[in-house]
Amino acid sequence: MFLFHRMTFDILILGCGAATPTSRHNPSAQLVNLHDKLFLIDCGEGTQMQLRKCKVRFQKIDHIFISHLHGDHYLGLMGLVSSMHLLGRQSDLHLYGPPPLRELVEINLKYSESYLDFTIHYHPLQNKESELIFEDKTLTVHTIPLKHRVPCTGFLFREKQRAFKVIKEKIHSYKLTPSQILLLKKGEDVVLDNGYELRTTEACITPPVPKSYAYCSDTAYYEKLIEVIRGVDLLYHEATFLESEKERAKFTFHSTAKQAASIAKQAEVKNLLLGHYSSRYKDDLGFAEEAREVFENVQIADEGERFEV
Amino acid sequence: MFLFHRMTFDILILGCGAATPTSRHNPSAQLVNLHDKLFLIDCGEGTQMQLRKCKVRFQKIDHIFISHLHGDHYLGLMGLVSSMHLLGRQSDLHLYGPPPLRELVEINLKYSESYLDFTIHYHPLQNKESELIFEDKTLTVHTIPLKHRVPCTGFLFREKQRAFKVIKEKIHSYKLTPSQILLLKKGEDVVLDNGYELRTTEACITPPVPKSYAYCSDTAYYEKLIEVIRGVDLLYHEATFLESEKERAKFTFHSTAKQAASIAKQAEVKNLLLGHYSSRYKDDLGFAEEAREVFENVQIADEGERFEV
Numbered sequence: 001m002f003l004f005h006r007m008t009f010d011i012l013i014l015g016c017g018a019a020t021p022t023s024r025h026n027p028s029a030q031l032v033n034l035h036d037k038l039f040l041i042d043c044g045e046g047t048q049m050q051l052r053k054c055k056v057r058f059q060k061i062d063h064i065f066i067s068h069l070h071g072d073h074y075l076g077l078m079g080l081v082s083s084m085h086l087l088g089r090q091s092d093l094h095l096y097g098p099p100p101l102r103e104l105v106e107i108n109l110k111y112s113e114s115y116l117d118f119t120i121h122y123h124p125l126q127n128k129e130s131e132l133i134f135e136d137k138t139l140t141v142h143t144i145p146l147k148h149r150v151p152c153t154g155f156l157f158r159e160k161q162r163a164f165k166v167i168k169e170k171i172h173s174y175k176l177t178p179s180q181i182l183l184l185k186k187g188e189d190v191v192l193d194n195g196y197e198l199r200t201t202e203a204c205i206t207p208p209v210p211k212s213y214a215y216c217s218d219t220a221y222y223e224k225l226i227e228v229i230r231g232v233d234l235l236y237h238e239a240t241f242l243e244s245e246k247e248r249a250k251f252t253f254h255s256t257a258k259q260a261a262s263i264a265k266q267a268e269v270k271n272l273l274l275g276h277y278s279s280r281y282k283d284d285l286g287f288a289e290e291a292r293e294v295f296e297n298v299q300i301a302d303e304g305e306r307f308e309v
Numbered sequence: 310m311f312l313f314h315r316m317t318f319d320i321l322i323l324g325c326g327a328a329t330p331t332s333r334h335n336p337s338a339q340l341v342n343l344h345d346k347l348f349l350i351d352c353g354e355g356t357q358m359q360l361r362k363c364k365v366r367f368q369k370i371d372h373i374f375i376s377h378l379h380g381d382h383y384l385g386l387m388g389l390v391s392s393m394h395l396l397g398r399q400s401d402l403h404l405y406g407p408p409p410l411r412e413l414v415e416i417n418l419k420y421s422e423s424y425l426d427f428t429i430h431y432h433p434l435q436n437k438e439s440e441l442i443f444e445d446k447t448l449t450v451h452t453i454p455l456k457h458r459v460p461c462t463g464f465l466f467r468e469k470q471r472a473f474k475v476i477k478e479k480i481h482s483y484k485l486t487p488s489q490i491l492l493l494k495k496g497e498d499v500v501l502d503n504g505y506e507l508r509t510t511e512a513c514i515t516p517p518v519p520k521s522y523a524y525c526s527d528t529a530y531y532e533k534l535i536e537v538i539r540g541v542d543l544l545y546h547e548a549t550f551l552e553s554e555k556e557r558a559k560f561t562f563h564s565t566a567k568q569a570a571s572i573a574k575q576a577e578v579k580n581l582l583l584g585h586y587s588s589r590y591k592d593d594l595g596f597a598e599e600a601r602e603v604f605e606n607v608q609i610a611d612e613g614e615r616f617e618v
Contacts, residue, residue: 045388079354
């Protein structure tokens with residue numbers, strides 16, 4: 001029997017440490033893979049080396065999303081752009097981030113006297129309200145305004161609802177017209193000329209429910225983001241500190257593991273993924289333990305690991 | 310018997326790959342250690358992680374020398390400065406490099422809204438002729454103008470001649486005066502009141518001969534640098550290509566291993582250290598083989614290795 005091919009939709013962690021990289025953790029970067037379409041979120045120092053280590057063909061990345069202009073989230077971008085150039089890239093590259101990102105990239109290209117053979121399209125982001133910043137046949141990307149010391153946005157990846165597949169033999173046996181087929185593809189039942197009500201459940205293969213992924217780093221505890229990310233399948237929320245450092249979290253506009261879990265619970269997400277661990281903690285298990293007191297489905301990010309959305 | 314303590318003078322390789330980092334090699338960076346005074350030469354992406362991996366206390370680095378503004382030689386600088394700041398640095402930092410280095414660092418600090426608790430002193434370098442850019446009691450640093458696609462200088466570290474140590478019992482037995490002791494310390498023989506010619510070889514411990522290290526990356530084959538580096542103990546000279554890619558070396562203003570060896574031979578250096586290998590080569594042994602056909606004492610750089618000057 002014909003089955004819908006489940007699309008790959010996973011997140012590869014390239015770095016999940018906080019501001020100062022350690023021997024255990026690299027600065028922030030993640031690769032979103034939606035059925036071999038690759039999107040990079042944040043690009044801390046060393047991201048290009050991490051991509052190599054994980055054997056990612058990084059010339060396939062056409063869209064890079066930078067959450068904010070703290071070094072641990074973008075200082076690897078210039079090196080990656082440079083390597084893309086030196087390795088012969090010709091296809092366009094889209095950079096999404098705070099408006100000064102253009103100036104930062106261009107000044108490096110200027111002084112290194114690099115003349116790219118590809119075009120960079122800059123997409124400056126505001127962080128007042130969620131906006132649609134990318135869309136194609138299979139997904140949309142929206143920003144998620146966050147609360148940090150400098151302007152900062154998260155990113156929400158939503159897979160689109162795929163069309164129902166009408167079963168060939170049903171087309172023949174019911175002698176379906178093109179307009180009837182179109183309705184079925186949209187997921188609507190049709191009434192045939194003889195009065196028979198043909199339901200999609202009989203005539204079609206039902207596509208899988210679309211999935212969604214929200215990336216929220218860096219941010220203080222911020223209830224306004226709950227409505228934007230409500231019900232997502234996977235939420236990455238920063239957990240720079242444990243609750244014992246709650247005051248420090250507030251002061252530095254970061255979150256504790258417990259606060260991340262509280263957001264996950266209120267937003268009724270399916271799974272929570274933690275990361276952006278402060279270098280002060282010797283291991284990351286404490287983050288999961290603390291979060292699980294509030295929310296059950298908690299995973300902890302680590303370099304090189306993949307998480308299915 | 311009292312012996313002069315030989316000072317440490319070694320080079321730690323943090324990165325010795327060329328423009329595109331690979332899984333084997335990081336971009337350029339080296340740590341010069343002169344008796345626990347640490348100097349950083351170049352600072353490619355990932356240098357701070359390499360320093361951590363090598364367990365270097367990087368807050369002890371007060372002077373960073375950037376040869377030129379190609380990304381593989383400076384893109385790790387902003388991350389290192391940021392980590393120095395976040396880890397509480399208060400002591401001054403000196404940055405030596407092409408004039409736009411200041412602008413590149415300052416623009417990153419501006420947009421990340423970082424307000425350092427330490428002062429950065431910028432030392433803009435010209436690359437027309439060799440100049441003295443640093444001096445203290447134990448060493449001098451001069452620039453070495455190189456020939457590259459953008460303005461580029463190497464760096465020459467020269468240990469200073471240390472004073473002779475006058476043996477205490479000789480001071481007593483010959484009843485030496487302060488002015489006689491001073492002459493001996495300078496390495497001069499003295500004639501005593503009784504006509505006896507007291508030689509330093511009898512009265513003093515002779516200090517070791519001062520050593521010197523020259524860093525030359527990146528550069529085309531460039532005979533003008535020979536006089537600047539003549540007779541150094543250790544020469545690091547880039548060898549991006551093998552002789553089979555000689556045309557490509559010329560076109561990109563880089564050198565072959567054979568050309569590096571030819572410079573070493575003409576400059577009568579004691580040892581040659583090769584690095585800055587193009588990512589096209591699967592192993593680095595070919596560089597040493599090719600160079601040894603011209604010059605005997607060849608070593609090849611690798612990450613994490615130390616080379617005594």
